[in-house]
Amino acid sequence: HALQLHPTSDAHYNMGICQYMLKNIDCAIEHWKHSVQMDPHGADAYVSLGNAYFLSKKESGMAIEYMQKAMVLAPSDPEIQFNLACMHESQGSLDQAIELYNKAVSNGLERAQPYLRNAMAKHMKQNI
Numbered sequence: 001h002a003l004q005l006h007p008t009s010d011a012h013y014n015m016g017i018c019q020y021m022l023k024n025i026d027c028a029i030e031h032w033k034h035s036v037q038m039d040p041h042g043a044d045a046y047v048s049l050g051n052a053y054f055l056s057k058k059e060s061g062m063a064i065e066y067m068q069k070a071m072v073l074a075p076s077d078p079e080i081q082f083n084l085a086c087m088h089e090s091q092g093s094l095d096q097a098i099e100l101y102n103k104a105v106s107n108g109l110e111r112a113q114p115y116l117r118n119a120m121a122k123h124m125k126q127n128i
Helices: 009-020 025-038 043-056 060-072 077-091 094-106 110-126
Strands: none
Touching: 009 043, 025 043, 025 094, 043 060, 043 077, 060 077, 077 094, 077 110, 094 110
16 A cells, blocks of 8 residues: 555565565566666666566576666676576576676675586586
8 A cells, every 4th residue: 555655666676575475476577667667776676577587487588688787787796696697507608607607706705606617617518
């Protein structure tokens, strides 16, 4: 009801989180889309959209598109770099994945290190 009385980008973002946790994926996506329409400069809603399309909808193309928008807004965020790297790796774009995993590690995300090693090993195997 509060969202109807005073719709804001943050309110839509938070409602999207609630809906996603309730497994109402399409409703969550709609709220996050409203959030970015109201505030196209906030990376969080783009990250949520990217993750929802990647993890729940299995639409890697849309996921990458949204995550790239998030990265433009927060270019040194290691979580965004890591998520985008995972998406690229799932599509077989190992060069891009390696570059992004490397950035995530450089920006302090230690859990990206084994993913970087695995992507590098896959890349080397492809080039043998």
